[in-house]
Amino acid sequence: MSALDLIDIRKRYGSVDTLKGIDISLESGEFLVLLGSSGCGKSTLLNIIAGLAEPTAGEVRIDGRSVNGVHPKDRDIAMVFQSYALYPNLSVARNIGFGLEMRKIPRATREDAVRKTAGILQIENLLDRKPSELSGGQRQRVAIGRALVRDPKVFLFDEPLSNLDAKLRMEMRTELKRLHQMLGTTIVYVTHDQIEAMTLATRIAVMRNGQIEQLATPEEIYNRPATLYVAEFVGSPPMNLLDATFEGNTLSIDGSNARIVLPAHLHSTEARRQVVIGIRPEALYPIAQESDQPSIEAKIEIVELTGPERVVSGSVGSQKLVASLPQQTAITSGALQRFGCPIDALHLFDRKSGERI
Structure with a gap:
């Protein structure tokens, strides 16, 4: 059974077709990157998966179950945003465990899960700090920890590294790669940065004007681009x-x-x-x-x-x-x-x- 199926997903705003029929089947443990320039529809597609927007037509299935019309909190997904969206008045530990707290998870179980997650992310020494005391890379780790602690079926990342400088972006790419290899989590990741796509993905969906130009492994995208757009978009210097x-x-x-x-x-x-x-x-x-x-x-x-x-x-x-x-x-x-x-x-x-x- 696929972890995530997108079946003929379409989205229209007034007379504008933002998504024009997206079909993707994602196996458990895959790291899919939605790659494209601004306005291609990649964030809209991610929001539809998350339940933050409803498709005009088509179906989203998670582990074979249709989630059309299902509230985001009931989809068993976790999302990491471009902005860290941390609670400034809460400690790192409480930020990570806030979702579990809202679900009335017992305190001992919650604290154990937070400690385990902090260990995976190598931020055990930061648990008592407030977000204002952290660097950008540390804040992003906390945001990832808040998603990770819930152990969801699918992780969604919306350009999570775009606010970091070049050195931190490289470090966080390595960290995300390590986490994926260690945990085998299913990830859908949105970016316009081809280096992020090439280094992180098991498969890349290159998007343009609400459609998928090519869906393939990073090696195939680079070595056998299906269209002129993909050939020119992927590669630095470009083809x-x-x-x-x-x-x-x-x-x-x-x-x-x-x-x-x-x-x-x-x-x-x-x-x-x-x-x-x-x-x-x-x-x-x-x-x-x-x-x-x-x-x-x-x-x-x-x-x-x-x-x-x-x-x-x-x-x-x-x-x-x-x-x-x-x-x-x-x-x-x-x-x-x-x-x-x-x-x-x-x-x-x-x-x-x-x-x-």
């Missing part, structure tokens, strides 16, 4: 997308003399098909001008040292090309440079539909 014409087994890049000749068995079944070539920046590598392997020549415009790598920006005719190269790579602005790319690292998309070929 190079070059307009080209595909005829026979040759890709001719628009606005330039660049040609990529594919192996004979990789050929277009259509005459002069308009496509987009996708190439991850890290798949490109410099080659000598006299090399006879498939390549792309670019005029180098900017060279940036990021620390571990050298990010090179250039142009192929009228189109932009970015390559992520090893730090020690010798390359200069203004030069013409040929780049090789493994054939299996080329992604082809239909230009009109945006679908992967």
Whole structure:
């Protein structure tokens, strides 16, 4: 039995369709990340799962039981918000155990559960403090503890790390990963941060305009994006997308003399098909001008040292090309440079539909 099933979930506000038919089946212990830009519908979907909003159509099932119309407190879910929403006048211990207190759980049982949760989160020494005495990362641990102590069927996280600085975000990502691996909890997590999605998820649902563009593992999302949107949205620097014409087994890049000749068995079944070539920046590598392997020549415009790598920006005719190269790579602005790319690292998309070929 699935831990969570979303069946044709739709949400309409007036004449605006916010969600346009979402279908997801989540097994127990999965970590699903809803990834997308602002306004794509991911938080609306999370609120529908939580019971904070009702779908216009469709059904939400938790452990096989329909929860449409069921009050949030009766759904056996716990939610961690972007704001910590802690009670400032209560100690950490009482903040964590507040939900149990409201359910009239005996004090001894409640205190034991709070101590156990604090141990898991490594905040035992903070139990007597007030929220105002805590750092941002500690407050977020307390908010997670308040959800964790209830032992719900599904955890919901709504951009919980967005208020933290970069260092704390990295630490909390590691902490969430550790908790998930240790407890095997079922999690639905909303973010617009692709690094959070790639590092935390067992599966990612990339959302756009109220629909799912692709639902897959992080590896598949990155290595085999289903659409142009996914290809461009996931990856830093983002994937190079070059307009080209595909005829026979040759890709001719628009606005330039660049040609990529594919192996004979990789050929277009259509005459002069308009496509987009996708190439991850890290798949490109410099080659000598006299090399006879498939390549792309670019005029180098900017060279940036990021620390571990050298990010090179250039142009192929009228189109932009970015390559992520090893730090020690010798390359200069203004030069013409040929780049090789493994054939299996080329992604082809239909230009009109945006679908992967």
